[in-house]
Amino acid sequence: xxxxxxxxxxxxxxxxxxxxxxxxxxxxxxxxxxxxxxxxxxxxxxxxxxxxxxxxxxxxxxxxxxxxxxxxxxxxxxxxxxxxxxxxxxxxxxxxxxxxxxxxxxxxxxxxxxxxxxxxxxxxxxxxxxxxxxxxxxxxxxxxxxxxxxxxxxxxxxxxxxxxxxxxxxxxxxxxxxxxxxxxxxxx
Amino acid sequence: xxxxxxxxxxxxxxxxxxxxxxxxxxxxxxxxxxxxxxxxxxxxxxxxxxxxxxxxxxxxxxxxxxxxxxxxxxxxxxxxxxxxxxxxxxxxxxxxxxxxxxxxxxxxxxxxxxxxxxxxxxxxxxxxxxxxxxxxxxxxxxxxxxxxxxxxxxxxxxxxxxxxxxxxxxxxxxxxxxxxxxxxxxxx
DNA sequence: TTGCGATAGTTAGAAGCTATAACGCTTCTG
DNA sequence: CAGAAGCGTTATAGCTTCTAACTATCGCAA
Numbered sequence: 027x028x029x030x031x032x033x034x035x036x037x038x039x040x041x042x043x044x045x046x047x048x049x050x051x052x053x054x055x056x057x058x059x060x061x062x063x064x065x066x067x068x069x070x071x072x073x074x075x076x077x078x079x080x081x082x083x084x085x086x087x088x089x090x091x092x093x094x095x096x097x098x099x100x101x102x103x104x105x106x107x108x109x110x111x112x113x114x115x116x117x118x119x120x121x122x123x124x125x126x127x128x129x130x131x132x133x134x135x136x137x138x139x140x141x142x143x144x145x146x147x148x149x150x151x152x153x154x155x156x157x158x159x160x161x162x163x164x165x166x167x168x169x170x171x172x173x174x175x176x177x178x179x180x181x182x183x184x185x186x187x188x189x190x191x192x193x194x195x196x197x198x199x200x201x202x203x204x205x206x207x208x209x210x211x212x213x214x
Numbered sequence: 215x216x217x218x219x220x221x222x223x224x225x226x227x228x229x230x231x232x233x234x235x236x237x238x239x240x241x242x243x244x245x246x247x248x249x250x251x252x253x254x255x256x257x258x259x260x261x262x263x264x265x266x267x268x269x270x271x272x273x274x275x276x277x278x279x280x281x282x283x284x285x286x287x288x289x290x291x292x293x294x295x296x297x298x299x300x301x302x303x304x305x306x307x308x309x310x311x312x313x314x315x316x317x318x319x320x321x322x323x324x325x326x327x328x329x330x331x332x333x334x335x336x337x338x339x340x341x342x343x344x345x346x347x348x349x350x351x352x353x354x355x356x357x358x359x360x361x362x363x364x365x366x367x368x369x370x371x372x373x374x375x376x377x378x379x380x381x382x383x384x385x386x387x388x389x390x391x392x393x394x395x396x397x398x399x400x401x402x
Numbered sequence: 403t404t405g406c407g408a409t410a411g412t413t414a415g416a417a418g419c420t421a422t423a424a425c426g427c428t429t430c431t432g
Numbered sequence: 433c434a435g436a437a438g439c440g441t442t443a444t445a446g447c448t449t450c451t452a453a454c455t456a457t458c459g460c461a462a
Contacts, residue, residue, distance in 0.1 A: 030430065030438070053324030055243045060419060071421075072440050080420070125324075133320035134371050135241070168379065172388070176364020183322045191356065200357070206394070218409070218459070225410095248448065259450070260411055268449070 038076050038086070040066060045087060049125045054084065054135070081138060084129075089144050091126045095119055096150040103154050112158050113174050113201045117194065124182040131175060166207055173200040226264050226274070228254060233275060237313045242272065242323075269326060272317075277332050279314045283307055284338040291342050300346050301362050301389045305382065312370040319363060354395055361388040 027035075044062045059080060060070045077083040095116070102115035120127035130148070140148075152167065159167035174197060180186060181193040215223075232250045247268060248258045265271040283304070290303035308315035318336070328336075340355070347355035362385060368374060369381040 028430075034438090051324075053321075056324060058419065059421090068439095069441065070419090071423095071442085074421070075439060128321045131368070131371070131373070133241075133316045135243075168384065169388070172364035172368060172384065173361065174364075175368055176360035176362075179367055180319075180360060180363055183319070185319070196356065196360065200360070203391075203395070207391070216459075222409095246448070247450090256410095257412065258448095259413090259452095262450070263410060 034076065041073060041076060041083065042086060042090065045083060046123070046126070049087070049129065050123055053125060054129055057084070059083070081135075084135065084138070085141060085144065088130055088140065089147060091130050092144065092147040092151065094126075095130070096147060096154065099151055099154040103158050107158075109158055109160075109170060109204060110198055110201045112155070113170070113197050114194070116174055117178055117197055120178055120182060127178065128182060131179065166204055169204055169207060170201060173197075173204070176200075222264065229261060229264055229271070230274060230278065233271060234311070234314070237275070237317065238311055241313060242317055245272070247271070272323070272326070273329060273332065276318055276328065277335060279318050280332065280335040280339065282314070283318070284335060284342065287339055287342040291346050295346075297346055297348075297358060297392060298386055298389045300343070301358070301385050302382070304362055305366055305385055308366055308370060315366065316370060319367065354392055357392055357395060358389060361385075361392070364388075 041062055044065050045057055048057050048061065057080070059073050059077070063070045063073050077086070098115055098119045099112060102112050107115060152171070155170055156163045156167040159170055177193055177197045177200060186193060229250055232253050233245055236245050236249065245268070247261050247265075251258050251261050265274070286303055286307045287300060290300050295303060340359070343358055344351045344355040347358055365381055365385050365388060374381060
């Protein structure tokens with residue numbers, strides 16, 4: 027990799043960092059290439075050398091988010107975590123930056139279609155879940171996923187405010203309840 | 215109510231109708247007051263007579279969505295539906311217009327804070343759930359909510375594509391499994 | 403019925419966004 | 433060391449929200 031490409035990668039990383047900061051404070055819909063450029067001390071259109079358009083930047087962020095989550099889940103599982111521990115690790119990863127979780131599992135960006143390599147990375151998350159789920163893996167893995175996401179997305183969206191709910195205990199209870207699940211007819 | 219106010223209400227309704235159409239096809243972030251005005255045959259700023267800004271229009275849409283969902287849930291419960299029936303009714307309501315469900319339970323608009331009357335209507339949804347839940351109501355109602363939302367939001371976001379999953383069966387199974395739930399320590 | 407005041411709509415314009423085009427300047431590379 | 437590739441600039445088009453100022457109209461009250 028020549029110095030040209032090294033610099034290019036460096037700038038792309040810096041752009042993504044500013045993008046995450048913007049998303050964290052104002053959400054993905056407020057992400058502005060213009061504002062990022064100004065923060066980096068250069069003028070608007072310069073960023074188009076690094077990202078063809080706004081969607082391509084968001085795609086890069088989504089890919090990074092999936093990879094980070096996949097790594098976190100893999101590390102937890104390989105570190106000896108059971109299903110409850112895996113759920114806890116995922117929840118803590120989401121709480122670090124709620125918008126990062128919501129970017130990949132929240133309301134889809136309209137008109138946006140994830141490229142194939144993105145879905146490949148997201149499958150790595152599911153792969154860890156399926157490994158940890160126990161038999162029947164697909165069934166229990168699916169239930170794990172929907173239960174964790176159900177509590178987590180409502181928590182992150184603030185729908186538990188003023189309800190005296192402990193989301194951590196709720197997740198734990200839901201995943202522990204999976205122990206009694208044996209099989210089901212959820213396949214289509 | 216004089217003719218002035220009657221007309222005003224009529225125009226507001228028409229604006230909201232066009233807004234829903236736009237949201238259904240392109241999502242809430244693509245909602246454009248300008249485009250709505252053009253569709254109605256008048257020029258941009260005219261709409262500001264009826265909605266102070268974009269947020270106020272969205273607030274009106276959210277309130278209508280909550281009211282529609284509350285009415286649907288109430289009708290199902292009063293019609294003799296059990297918990298599974300209630301879950302089915304909610305899911306079918308969401309499938310009619312996914313963006314309507316995602317508007318109220320999806321990723322929150324950053325910086326947007328729902329006015330008090332909006333949350334009052336959303337409480338009506340919870341009220342029906344709590345009535346239908348059975349004892350302990352808060353505990354079982356909460357689990358009902360998170361489980362239904364977990365499956366539904368992932369389904370609406372398209373995360374089940376290509377996975378041969380039957381979301382309807384999944385919801386049914388999850389809610390039927392609530393029968394074994396007795397109590398829990400999810401309170402904070 | 404007539405006249406006035408409130409209201410609806412208009413155009414103009416500011417400030418912001420994405421994105422493209424055309425132009426220098428720099429920097430790596432053959 | 434020359435040239436090509438790449439970076440950053442300004443200008444511009446077209447879109448958005450939203451404010452300001454102006455006109456016309458409509459309803460109500462005397």
